[in-house]
Amino acid sequence: MTDPNPFHVPGLRSRIGPLCPYTEPTHKDYYVAVDHTETAFTAFQESLGEDLTTLHDDGRLTVALGWDGCGKTSLLNRCAAWVKAELGKSCHILSLADAGRDNEPREDRENRVFKLLIHEFRDRDLLDDNQHAELTEALDKGDLNFGYLYASKYVLKPKNLVLVVLLPRTEIPLEVENYARWAYPYIVFLAESRKVESVNEHWSAIESAHNSALPIRLKVGTLDNGDGWAFVQSRKGDRTDAPNYPFVSEETIRRVTEARTLSIGELHKLLYGTYQEVLKKGKASGAIGSGSMGEVTLLDLMEFHFRRPGRQ
Amino acid sequence: MSDRPRSAPSDNPFVPAAVAKPREFDDTTLSIPTPAITEAVSLVDAFLRPSAQPAGNVIAIQGEYGTGKSHLVGALLHHARKHSDDEDRRARVALLEARPATFVDLYRQLIGDELKKEDVHDQVREFYAHVLADELSASPFTSDIAELLRNGELDPVEASDSMNLMESRNLDLLGRVLAKVTNNPAFGIALPLLLRPDFADAAWEWLTGHQPDQVLVDRGITHPIATEELALEAMGVLALLYSQRGRRFVLAIDEMNKVVSASRKPSENAVEAFQKMLEVFAGAQALLILAGLPDYLDELGGAVRQRIGRIIPVSPLTVANTVEYIKQSQARLGRGRMLDPFTENTVRYLVKLTDGNARRIIRLCSHLYRRAVDASPRDPARARINEAMVREVAREHAGATTTDHVRNEIRQVLAALGLTYERDIWMNPETDSKADYWVPFGSDANSGCALVLNESVLNQSERDALVNRATFLQSAVERMEVVLVVVGLVDADFMPSLTEAFSVEPIIYDQYTFNDTLSAVLERQLSLLVDPGGDVLPGVREQFTRLGRQQANTQRMLEQAMKTLTSLRASSERSLNQLQREVAEFTAAPLAQRVAEPGQPTRLPPVVHTLFVTARTSLDSLDQVDATLRAMFAATEGDPVHAIDARVAVRAQFRSQKVFSALGVSAMLRLLLVTFQDGVNEWFRTYVPSPSGRPYPVDRERLGALCRAYDTVYEYIPFFQLEELDQFGPHLVDGNAAIVPVPQLGEARELFNRLSSRVHAAALESVADVG
Numbered sequence A: 001m002t003d004p005n006p007f008h009v010p011g012l013r014s015r016i017g018p019l020c021p022y023t024e025p026t027h028k029d030y031y032v033a034v035d036h037t038e039t040a041f042t043a044f045q046e047s048l049g050e051d052l053t054t055l056h057d058d059g060r061l062t063v064a065l066g067w068d069g070c071g072k073t074s075l076l077n078r079c080a081a082w083v084k085a086e087l088g089k090s091c092h093i094l095s096l097a098d099a100g101r102d103n104e105p106r107e108d109r110e111n112r113v114f115k116l117l118i119h120e121f122r123d124r125d126l127l128d129d130n131q132h133a134e135l136t137e138a139l140d141k142g143d144l145n146f147g148y149l150y151a152s153k154y155v156l157k158p159k160n161l162v163l164v165v166l167l168p169r170t171e172i173p174l175e176v177e178n179y180a181r182w183a184y185p186y187i188v189f190l191a192e193s194r195k196v197e198s199v200n201e202h203w204s205a206i207e208s209a210h211n212s213a214l215p216i217r218l219k220v221g222t223l224d225n226g227d228g229w230a231f232v233q234s235r236k237g238d239r240t241d242a243p244n245y246p247f248v249s250e251e252t253i254r255r256v257t258e259a260r261t262l263s264i265g266e267l268h269k270l271l272y273g274t275y276q277e278v279l280k281k282g283k284a285s286g287a288i289g290s291g292s293m294g295e296v297t298l299l300d301l302m303e304f305h306f307r308r309p310g311r312q
Numbered sequence B: 001m002s003d004r005p006r007s008a009p010s011d012n013p014f015v016p017a018a019v020a021k022p023r024e025f026d027d028t029t030l031s032i033p034t035p036a037i038t039e040a041v042s043l044v045d046a047f048l049r050p051s052a053q054p055a056g057n058v059i060a061i062q063g064e065y066g067t068g069k070s071h072l073v074g075a076l077l078h079h080a081r082k083h084s085d086d087e088d089r090r091a092r093v094a095l096l097e098a099r100p101a102t103f104v105d106l107y108r109q110l111i112g113d114e115l116k117k118e119d120v121h122d123q124v125r126e127f128y129a130h131v132l133a134d135e136l137s138a139s140p141f142t143s144d145i146a147e148l149l150r151n152g153e154l155d156p157v158e159a160s161d162s163m164n165l166m167e168s169r170n171l172d173l174l175g176r177v178l179a180k181v182t183n184n185p186a187f188g189i190a191l192p193l194l195l196r197p198d199f200a201d202a203a204w205e206w207l208t209g210h211q212p213d214q215v216l217v218d219r220g221i222t223h224p225i226a227t228e229e230l231a232l233e234a235m236g237v238l239a240l241l242y243s244q245r246g247r248r249f250v251l252a253i254d255e256m257n258k259v260v261s262a263s264r265k266p267s268e269n270a271v272e273a274f275q276k277m278l279e280v281f282a283g284a285q286a287l288l289i290l291a292g293l294p295d296y297l298d299e300l301g302g303a304v305r306q307r308i309g310r311i312i313p314v315s316p317l318t319v320a321n322t323v324e325y326i327k328q329s330q331a332r333l334g335r336g337r338m339l340d341p342f343t344e345n346t347v348r349y350l351v352k353l354t355d356g357n358a359r360r361i362i363r364l365c366s367h368l369y370r371r372a373v374d375a376s377p378r379d380p381a382r383a384r385i386n387e388a389m390v391r392e393v394a395r396e397h398a399g400a401t402t403t404d405h406v407r408n409e410i411r412q413v414l415a416a417l418g419l420t421y422e423r424d425i426w427m428n429p430e431t432d433s434k435a436d437y438w439v440p441f442g443s444d445a446n447s448g449c450a451l452v453l454n455e456s457v458l459n460q461s462e463r464d465a466l467v468n469r470a471t472f473l474q475s476a477v478e479r480m481e482v483v484l485v486v487v488g489l490v491d492a493d494f495m496p497s498l499t500e501a502f503s504v505e506p507i508i509y510d511q512y513t514f515n516d517t518l519s520a521v522l523e524r525q526l527s528l529l530v531d532p533g534g535d536v537l538p539g540v541r542e543q544f545t546r547l548g549r550q551q552a553n554t555q556r557m558l559e560q561a562m563k564t565l566t567s568l569r570a571s572s573e574r575s576l577n578q579l580q581r582e583v584a585e586f587t588a589a590p591l592a593q594r595v596a597e598p599g600q601p602t603r604l605p606p607v608v609h610t611l612f613v614t615a616r617t618s619l620d621s622l623d624q625v626d627a628t629l630r631a632m633f634a635a636t637e638g639d640p641v642h643a644i645d646a647r648v649a650v651r652a653q654f655r656s657q658k659v660f661s662a663l664g665v666s667a668m669l670r671l672l673l674v675t676f677q678d679g680v681n682e683w684f685r686t687y688v689p690s691p692s693g694r695p696y697p698v699d700r701e702r703l704g705a706l707c708r709a710y711d712t713v714y715e716y717i718p719f720f721q722l723e724e725l726d727q728f729g730p731h732l733v734d735g736n737a738a739i740v741p742v743p744q745l746g747e748a749r750e751l752f753n754r755l756s757s758r759v760h761a762a763a764l765e766s767v768a769d770v771g
Helices: A025-030 A037-048 A052-056 A072-090 A106-123 A129-141 A144-159 A173-181 A196-201 A203-209 A227-234 A250-257 A264-285 A298-307 B035-048 B069-082 B103-114 B117-136 B143-150 B156-162 B167-179 B185-193 B197-207 B214-218 B228-241 B268-283 B295-300 B302-306 B319-332 B344-354 B358-375 B387-397 B403-416 B460-476 B492-501 B514-527 B536-588 B591-596 B606-622 B625-637 B640-653 B658-686 B697-715 B719-725 B745-753 B755-770
Strands: A060-065 A091-095 A162-166 A187-193 A216-219 B057-062 B092-097 B249-254 B286-292 B310-313 B422-426 B434-440 B448-457 B480-490
Touching (some): A025 A072, A037 A052, A037 A072, A037 A216, A052 A162, A060 A072, A060 A196, A072 A091, A072 A187, A106 A129, A106 B214, A144 A162, A173 A196, A187 A196, A227 A250, B035 B069, B035 B310, B069 B092, B069 B286, B092 B103, B103 B268, B185 B197, B185 B214, B185 B228, B228 B249, B228 B268, B228 B286, B286 B295, B295 B302, B319 B344, B344 B387, B387 B697, B403 B448, B403 B480, B403 B514, B448 B514, B460 B480, B480 B492, B606 B658, B606 B745, B606 B755, B625 B640, B658 B697, B658 B719, B658 B755, B745 B755
Parallel strands (some): A091 A162, A162 A187, B057 B286, B092 B249, B249 B286, B448 B480
16 A cells, blocks of 8 residues: 655655665655755766776765755765665675764764774675784774775775765864875765865865865755755655545645745655644544545644644 | 930941942842942943843943942842843843952853853853744744744754754854854854753853863864953853843953952953953943952053943042931831931041041941940930040051051062061151161162051141151151051041152052052152163152152141140140149148158059060060179179179170160160059049949040050150160170070060050950959
């Protein structure tokens, strides 16, 4: 049976995002060309070129920049999935997005990422004892530059493996700069930051630290005119042909999204939550099944906002 | 008198401590609407009035110690707290009490003690709520939520989270708004972090002056708030934070002079930062109240002065103010608005003696009230305070410290300035020219500064004695500065003549300011003694000043001589009358009785008698010339060889002329001791016991006068010269040094220094015991 809430994304605990096509291939169909994400994804593809073997000469840092809820993680997951799809078994994705916290010192976070990288290499039988000792010593000495260089040259290159590392989100421009420095051949760092201005201000230093291939900066933004309705349409939230499914009108979406800057994350959460409520209400009243489920109105959406926690 | 209670309650309506504590100011605190208070309150009212325009202001209160600055600060803060128009938007009031400190310490007091973490957090949260509300109100869809945020019904952090709003964007926006008030982006980074639970502790620690945590260093906050500039900047940021959206913030800094003064000069950067902070206050809905001794504003400079909305000098209390204070104090105890036991005249005299200094007035009121009630224990309602009583109480309490204590402070100041000094020096042995401290200074061998230490100057003769002394001192040495230190009060009428006679206005001892004042005066006066070098004009100018001063001295000497002559004549007439009366009494008495009284019998109680005996014994131990001479004659009668040695040894001691001066001092001290003892003995003979056990005022006054007479003479005796006698002793003759203990000059001086006060106390005590 089709999920009556068209904004529910399957395979996710949060039910709405972020999309992760390399773990859930079906997510590939959930990407919508809003928020400049499509443009950003295309830019990523173009930067790496059709022949990803350029990564054998130069590693790459990709940074997704945007406010919360604008789709950075989904975009980077899509990028990782694309590289994996292009390179097949010669690509390893290492998702360390949850390996760090904002409130810990940068260095701790960087060390933890490298430590987990050693563990993952070991779990995937990519290291011999000597290599393991070398990498561990680099970590102990705090010489991550050597560590990544060693991994590139003596672990990945001999096996012709490209490693895609999805980094924990960072607010520290220096951290981004460090990963630019450590983007040795066979290594692709995918970083994200919501400190758009800080990273932009620091961009020339990031570029200088990077190898001769330029780092990739992907900017995702807020919803443009029509983005909201495009999103609803792509998820079939406007369908009126199924009597037991609620729908929303273009006018309502226009009124929600006009006059104020919205992220796709905010709109998605609002629609998912409101549809859930409407469905719950319909189920309780017996409307579902009777075919009387109707339109999700502006009032429904507003009421949902008001019922959210946070009222003091 | 019908409205007076039948008997005055024993409760003293006046506070002896008389130190205002701004924090304790409340509805029950007594406050007299002096012009300074009235004006300052009207400025606070103007500030609190609702206004869309920035109503910020800076008020500077200045005045000397004890004039009521802290009281005024307390009154203003209390007023601000109480009279904010809107209950919900009541002014946030903070008080910083400057200890000897820096702006950094003040800032830490503000952020740690006055503004607590939750408090600051709430302010940032509210600020954020409004940033979010501004964002959401743009759309009709979310305008209602914006309203909830503005009203404080919705928590902005939770709302942002639940609505999946772009938190980082909004927090950045908040940071940018906050950063606008400062050149330092650190505040724009740190304050929004207070709203992120994971960062709140680190941000708060930094705000309270600690080293920034690494997570803050990563974000660009590299220095603690530990410089004057940063601390002042931070205070400005907090003022802005607390004065948003119609709210008012009032910050008072009391005793600013402990942060900035002539001896605590601020750095240029600090002055600039202070200036900027004043601008922030003026441009926001924030009021800054500064209070302190006058010099703090001078040190902050003209640019700061220009940014102060109003400078309010705290004026001395007038007679009317004091009358009002007394009436209100009594009314507060339910006695009605009565002035008794004071009168208009005693209040006038009190104000004159204290120069209107509120603290001194209040203290004296307390002591006077107690004294008056004690004097009429059976009928307190009839208690009255007269001028004599004011004088007496002023003498006892105004100084509130001992001369010894002041001497200790003087010693510290001189040592701190690296000055050498001599104590109790007669600049001219033939005149009354004693310098309590002589500080040689300058290119001339004899130039220097003389310090004269004196207790209250409340009557004409005391004034004249000091003017004489100043004149003699200045005549004794060509280049001399003479500074008078008064431990007590000076009748305001005498100030001009004393200022004229001495080199500068007398320094009235004040425990809070004395060190600083004396340092500054000494530095200034001693600099006058330095040769001007090649600069001719200042030299000529100084020469003229000196000539003018000498001329004035000569004039004053002539005037004093005339007065002394007149006084002598009057005194002679009185003495003649007295003599005639006594002769008449003597001849009238039975002859037998006269024969039966060969000497005046002692009437001294043992406790008083012991004091005189002890003093005499101590003098004997110092002056062993008599014993030495006796030993010499005894030796002469025996062994002839030994006799020669004894003569030679004794004669050697007389080669120094100073020994004879010392013997004169010793003889004078004995004479003074004997005559003082006789005087006190006479007092006991003529004293009339009162039913209460306490002596009648007239007897107290007589005893006081005797003690003052002793002090006046003793003051002029160069006690230190007795040092010259320390080689004398029978050991000169018998060669056995161990037999005689080394005389203790210090101990003996202490006995003589305090003899009058001890006799005074012991006499009153013994009389009370008898009663």
